[in-house]
Amino acid sequence: NAGVTQTPKFRILKIGQSMTLQCTQDMNHNYMYWYRQDPGMGLKLIYYSVGAGITDKGEVPNGYNVSRSTTEDFPLRLELAAPSQTSVYFCASSQDSYGYTFGSGTRLTVV
Amino acid sequence: TQLLEQSPQFLSIQEGENLTVYCNSSSVFSSLQWYRQEPGEGPVLLVTVVTGGEVKKLKRLTFQFGDARKDSSLHITAAQPGDTGLYLCAGGIQGAQKLVFGQGTRLTINP
Numbered sequence: 001n002a003g004v005t006q007t008p009k010f011r012i013l014k015i016g017q018s019m020t021l022q023c024t025q026d027m028n029h030n031y032m033y034w035y036r037q038d039p040g041m042g043l044k045l046i047y048y049s050v051g052a053g054i055t056d057k058g059e060v061p062n063g064y065n066v067s068r069s070t071t072e073d074f075p076l077r078l079e080l081a082a083p084s085q086t087s088v089y090f091c092a093s094s095q096d097s098y099g100y101t102f103g104s105g106t107r108l109t110v111v
Numbered sequence: 112t113q114l115l116e117q118s119p120q121f122l123s124i125q126e127g128e129n130l131t132v133y134c135n136s137s138s139v140f141s142s143l144q145w146y147r148q149e150p151g152e153g154p155v156l157l158v159t160v161v162t163g164g165e166v167k168k169l170k171r172l173t174f175q176f177g178d179a180r181k182d183s184s185l186h187i188t189a190a191q192p193g194d195t196g197l198y199l200c201a202g203g204i205q206g207a208q209k210l211v212f213g214q215g216t217r218l219t220i221n222p
Contacts, residue, residue, distance in 0.1 A: 033209065041215075042115075043201075090154075094208075096208075100201075102154050104151070105151075
């Protein structure tokens with residue numbers, strides 16, 4: 001029972017580098033989300049998608065991009081990494097708005 | 112912007128004691144969810160409440176949704192060390208398939 005799978009689990013980036021955080025779900029959920037979690041803070045929504053081909057901005061989208069070409073995959077792209085993007089990133093999926101399934105997270109450090 | 116305020120932010124108590132965590136907002140939510148998160152993992156859904164005044168019980172945990180659907184509480188009876196973790200409340204935004212999260216309550220139960 002895979003659920004939501006995120007890769008990589010850890011990554012160190014230098015300022016200005018780019019990377020893609022991968023997220024895959026095998027539950028055929030329509031809705032997918034990217035959140036970031038900073039120390040002592042809750043989860044902030046970066047981007048979300050209500051279905052393949054449809055994406056929308058959340059609270060903190062600057063510096064990130066997403067795509068949703070299939071129901072299963074929802075990658076998050078960082079184009080020019082900045083220290084302010086050091087965080088733990090969580091991908092989640094849901095069939096409705098009454099319960100999310102989260103991945104185990106990607107811990108990103110930008111130096 | 113809809114905000115959820117959790118209190119307390121930190122709570123450390125002895126095994127066997129009771130405790131209550133609060134989640135408050137000035138906004139009305141379509142649902143209220145509670146998650147528990149352990150170190151290095153993503154949040155895991157505990158319960159969803161959708162009706163004002165609704166009470167749900169999960170073993171020693173009791174969840175209540177306020178009558179006006181603006182607030183919620185989580186009560187734990189006879190806390191055990193296994194209850195240790197970060198507890199997050201999340202409100203469903205009416206008309207949108209997304210949640211807003213509180214900043215979390217970090218609970219430590221000492222043996």
